[in-house]
Amino acid sequence: MTDRITDPWGARTPYGPPGAAERIAASLPEGVRALLPGDPGRHSAWPVRVDAFLEEGVQEKDVEKWVQAASILHSNGDAMDIAVAGGRIVGVRGRAGDRVNHGRLDPKDLYGWQAANSPDRLTRPLVREGDRLVETDWDTAMGRIVARSRELLDGPGGWGHFGFHTSGQLFLEEYYTLGVIGKAGIGTPHMDGNTRLCTATAAAALKESFGTDGQPGSYTDVDHCDAIALWGHNVAETQTVLWMRMLDRRRGPRPPAMIAVDPRETPVAREADVHLAVRPGTNMALMNALIHRLIDKGWYDEEYVRSHTIGFEELCRVVRDCPPGWAAEICDVPVRSIEHAAEILGSSRRLLSTVLQGFYQSNQATAAACQVNNIHLLRGMLGRPGAGLYQMNGQPTAQNTRETGADGDLPGMRNWDNPQHVRQLAELWNVEPSVIPHWAPPTHAMQVFRYAEQGSIKLLWVSATNPAVSLPDLARVRRILSKEDLFLVVQDIFLTETAMLADVVLPAATWGEKQGTFTSVDRTVHLADKAVEPPGEARSDLDIFLDYARRMDFRDKDGAPLVKWHDPESAFEAWKACSAGRPCDYTGITYELLRGGSGVQWPCTPSAPRGTERLYTGGRFNTDPGYCEDYGHDLLTGAAYDEERHRAMEPRGRAFLRAAPYQPSPEVTSEEHPALLTTGRTVYHFHTRTKTARAPQLNDSAPECWVEIAPGDAAALGVAEGDLVRVESPRGELEARARVSGTRPGVVFVPFHYGYWDRGEPGPGGEAPRAANELTITGWDPVSKQPIFKVAAVRVTRVSSGGGVPSAAPTVGVVPADPRVPATRGGPAAQVRERVEEA
Numbered sequence: 001m002t003d004r005i006t007d008p009w010g011a012r013t014p015y016g017p018p019g020a021a022e023r024i025a026a027s028l029p030e031g032v033r034a035l036l037p038g039d040p041g042r043h044s045a046w047p048v049r050v051d052a053f054l055e056e057g058v059q060e061k062d063v064e065k066w067v068q069a070a071s072i073l074h075s076n077g078d079a080m081d082i083a084v085a086g087g088r089i090v091g092v093r094g095r096a097g098d099r100v101n102h103g104r105l106d107p108k109d110l111y112g113w114q115a116a117n118s119p120d121r122l123t124r125p126l127v128r129e130g131d132r133l134v135e136t137d138w139d140t141a142m143g144r145i146v147a148r149s150r151e152l153l154d155g156p157g158g159w160g161h162f163g164f165h166t167s168g169q170l171f172l173e174e175y176y177t178l179g180v181i182g183k184a185g186i187g188t189p190h191m192d193g194n195t196r197l198c199t200a201t202a203a204a205a206l207k208e209s210f211g212t213d214g215q216p217g218s219y220t221d222v223d224h225c226d227a228i229a230l231w232g233h234n235v236a237e238t239q240t241v242l243w244m245r246m247l248d249r250r251r252g253p254r255p256p257a258m259i260a261v262d263p264r265e266t267p268v269a270r271e272a273d274v275h276l277a278v279r280p281g282t283n284m285a286l287m288n289a290l291i292h293r294l295i296d297k298g299w300y301d302e303e304y305v306r307s308h309t310i311g312f313e314e315l316c317r318v319v320r321d322c323p324p325g326w327a328a329e330i331c332d333v334p335v336r337s338i339e340h341a342a343e344i345l346g347s348s349r350r351l352l353s354t355v356l357q358g359f360y361q362s363n364q365a366t367a368a369a370c371q372v373n374n375i376h377l378l379r380g381m382l383g384r385p386g387a388g389l390y391q392m393n394g395q396p397t398a399q400n401t402r403e404t405g406a407d408g409d410l411p412g413m414r415n416w417d418n419p420q421h422v423r424q425l426a427e428l429w430n431v432e433p434s435v436i437p438h439w440a441p442p443t444h445a446m447q448v449f450r451y452a453e454q455g456s457i458k459l460l461w462v463s464a465t466n467p468a469v470s471l472p473d474l475a476r477v478r479r480i481l482s483k484e485d486l487f488l489v490v491q492d493i494f495l496t497e498t499a500m501l502a503d504v505v506l507p508a509a510t511w512g513e514k515q516g517t518f519t520s521v522d523r524t525v526h527l528a529d530k531a532v533e534p535p536g537e538a539r540s541d542l543d544i545f546l547d548y549a550r551r552m553d554f555r556d557k558d559g560a561p562l563v564k565w566h567d568p569e570s571a572f573e574a575w576k577a578c579s580a581g582r583p584c585d586y587t588g589i590t591y592e593l594l595r596g597g598s599g600v601q602w603p604c605t606p607s608a609p610r611g612t613e614r615l616y617t618g619g620r621f622n623t624d625p626g627y628c629e630d631y632g633h634d635l636l637t638g639a640a641y642d643e644e645r646h647r648a649m650e651p652r653g654r655a656f657l658r659a660a661p662y663q664p665s666p667e668v669t670s671e672e673h674p675a676l677l678t679t680g681r682t683v684y685h686f687h688t689r690t691k692t693a694r695a696p697q698l699n700d701s702a703p704e705c706w707v708e709i710a711p712g713d714a715a716a717l718g719v720a721e722g723d724l725v726r727v728e729s730p731r732g733e734l735e736a737r738a739r740v741s742g743t744r745p746g747v748v749f750v751p752f753h754y755g756y757w758d759r760g761e762p763g764p765g766g767e768a769p770r771a772a773n774e775l776t777i778t779g780w781d782p783v784s785k786q787p788i789f790k791v792a793a794v795r796v797t798r799v800s801s802g803g804g805v806p807s808a809a810p811t812v813g814v815v816p817a818d819p820r821v822p823a824t825r826g827g828p829a830a831q832v833r834e835r836v837e838e839a
């Protein structure tokens with residue numbers, strides 16, 4: 001038994017890299033590998049450890065059934081079984097046979113499910129009557145949405161008045177249905193999701209370099225690699241099971257070297273051999289210096305570069321004047337550390353990189369993420385065991401939002417600017433091509449909110465996301481969502497800050513109460529089955545979307561219903577047809593196959609019936625003009641390239657080395673706002689805490705917001721651990737207690753998890769606000785359009801003494817400078833059973 005609050009990663013099970021025979025087998029093409037007995041290439045030496053947690057008083061013998069699922073509290077795809085007794089969820093257990101987690105679960109997986117049983121769940125639809133939301137029935141609620149939709153669609157401006165803001169937390173089947181409704185039913189390009197805040201840059205960087213979205217790597221790359229570089233990714237707190245795998249390698253024979261790039265002393269930074277604590281917003285300077293060094297020292301694979309890439313000369317030109325000494329000054333890190341990192345990158349034989357929000361939500365997001373791709377291209381570190389690249393996802397199902405087109409992209413990684421791709425969809429859906437919006441790029445989320453602000457979007461449908469806490473510059477967002485002329489529909493499982501502003505609130509069923517599939521970072525598709533009934537009248541998101549399509553009576557061009565499916569499995573089958581022949585080809589996957597013990601990686605086709613472990617194994621990329629998802633952009637300005645320019649480059653399956661010079665962030669410090677604010681996560685909470693604040697073990701570990709501040713800065717401001725401080729930016733302010741810690745000098749960190757719901761009122765009440773996004777800027781990356789959540793200029797002042805009582809900030813992430821601060825403990829209620837299986 002382990003207290004997984006005190007120790008989020010549990011017991012170590014050290015292991016070494018597989019032997020040469022297994023590595024060779026793993027590098028064989030899928031077709032050949034499938035012929036080998038037992039497929040040694042698929043073998044992973046990572047030991048099985050099954051983690052299980054049951055509600056107090058429930059024993060394993062009391063569990064009536066175990067229902068298969070996977071985690072939806074991060075993108076790792078931890079496979080698990082849901083324990084059911086008396087018609088309720090009573091616990092969870094990791095799935096030993098799954099390729100992703102080998103039985104392990106993370107703290108949110110273990111305790112987070114309790115939120116579904118909360119008495120706060122929405123059980124009936126709500127509609128606005130004046131300044132109140134009142135309970136009603138489904139006919140009334142849907143009736144209001146349909147009446148407003150019809151009025152807008154049939155009036156002047158039609159589809160232009162519709163906006164959809166969805167999520168990275170629904171299921172593939174739900175997104176595909178929503179995508180078809182938006183594109184072929186209403187015909188609006190104004191559809192996006194919180195995935196814009198999350199992994200838009202992952203998609204953008206993959207498209208820029210390799211032609212389409214899709215992660216090249218596999219989680220088994222952790223088993224094989226000899227170096228791991230973590231680019232702005234606090235994997236220890238945010239993908240804890242992936243971190244367990246990395247830690248187990250680090251404690252075993254022949255451990256991989258490790259590099260961390262993060263302004264804070266995270267658990268990752270403390271473990272790494274080289275920690276580059278860059279000034280927030282300067283990633284691009286560091287990247288250009290690292291590439292300068294690799295080229296300067298000749299640490300790259302000339303043959304791979306010549307045969308498989310385009311753009312080497314331009315890259316050399318851009319980084320020529322970026323030696324490590326130049327970047328050391330901009331990033332404020334020792335030049336020796338940059339050289340050391342370059343040496344690890346340049347000498348490793350199997351390099352694994354992961355990239356996440358420290359890059360995606362920071363300055364020059366796509367440009368910096370592309371430089372990680374460049375390092376892998378320069379060194380030929382793709383498509384073989386251990387040479388892995390994860391342009392990470394954050395949310396559990398963000399990959400599917402992107403694949404199915406619920407983020408506005410065309411489904412199946414099709415190119416909106418390629419008439420052939422549009423025609424394929426028109427044929428599939430049996431509609432005229434002109435119905436499908438493709439005259440301009442899909443509208444990104446920040447622009448959707450801008451249109452609502454300006455009044456052209458008059459109906460905004462928000463599903464499974466809480467923008468009143470998660471978008472930047474919240475004062476503005478609240479103003480938009482409260483507008484008289486905006487009809488706001490919110491589909492959620494709780495009455496969130498956003499739902500409180502709605503005209504209609506639809507109560508949704510959630511994970512465990514509905515069925516569907518989703519895809520993790522390394523393209524592993526899992527099926528989550530329905531374990532229990534949803535509370536009250538709550539309905540699955542799929543049923544809500546299908547109901548809307550039926551009531552709106554969307555038709556194809558022969559007058560048949562546009563949406564021809566009726567449940568998750570038939571929706572999945574429809575999606576398979578849409579994915580055929582595209583990079584994310586699901587045609588070989590069935591619900592039955594997904595019940596076979598482990599998730600399966602796409603592409604999975606009749607010729608690769610067990611899925612595909614790695615992409616780009618032959619160094620051939622998806623860049624051909626007729627196949628690619630995008631013709632590319634200028635990384636500095638975001639200006640889009642057209643088909644003609646793309647064709648003129650003659651990609652012939654080669655990848656693009658995209659280059660850009662460093663440029664300072666849009667907001668830098670000033671006399672008035674002398675500190676840099678950055679924001680992010682703790683291991684114990686998920687986003688706006690609608691779930692984790694309702695799981696006692698998690699909430700008690702981090703019950704209130706805090707401000708991390710470096711010891712020197714704290715001393716200069718007269719701030720001690722636990723004191724109440726005010727943080728102000730040009731847009732807003734918050735108050736929270738100080739955690740004096742190892743963040744870099746001049747930088748303060750605020751977790752973005754804390755909104756207002758537990759105070760039961762929308763927006764700041766009598767007390768001072770505490771949401772990080774009161775402070776952040778309305779600004780985004782020119783290519784991916786992902787908001788910049790990681791850099792804002794602020795001023796910190798001391799409000800009052802904390803009386804010597806330490807802040808309630810957890811101690812596992814950034815370690816308090818004061819050793820007297822007691823460690824975060826879970827106690828008896830947090831005991832988890834870990835069963836390690838002997839190999």
Ligand SMILES: Nc1nc2c(c(=O)[nH]1)N[C@H]1C(S)=C(S)[C@@H](COP(=O)(O)OP(=O)(O)OC[C@H]3O[C@@H](n4cnc5c(=O)[nH]c(N)nc54)[C@H](O)[C@@H]3O)O[C@H]1N2
Binds near residue numbers: 233263266281679685
């Ligand atoms: N516990 C937990 N796990 C989660 C989630 C959660 O809410 N809670 N959410 C999931 C989701 S949706 C996502 S997107 C992922 C996010 O996972 P991560 O990206 O790992 O999480 P963050 O804390 O947002 O940011 C990572 C790090 O970026 C650093 N950083 C800030 N500014 C900069 C910069 O300019 N440069 C660099 N190099 N680093 C910088 C921060 O100090 C922080 O430690 O986590 C997923 N997993």
Ligand SMILES: Nc1nc2c(c(=O)[nH]1)N[C@H]1C(S)=C(S)[C@@H](COP(=O)(O)OP(=O)(O)OC[C@H]3O[C@@H](n4cnc5c(=O)[nH]c(N)nc54)[C@H](O)[C@@H]3O)O[C@H]1N2
Binds near residue numbers: 463509679691
């Ligand atoms: N300052 C700052 N801001 C950030 C970030 C940051 O690092 N710093 N990170 C950004 C990132 S990466 C992300 S992903 C976003 C996350 O931001 P949000 O998506 O706004 O956060 P969540 O709290 O996950 O909101 C999901 C909502 O869906 C509801 N929900 C859960 N399950 C279901 C379901 O099955 N059906 C329905 N209909 N609803 C459901 C939940 O109750 C919740 O209200 O925040 C972004 N904002």
Ligand SMILES: [Mo]
Binds near residue numbers: 197198199394395
């Ligand atoms: Mo995210």
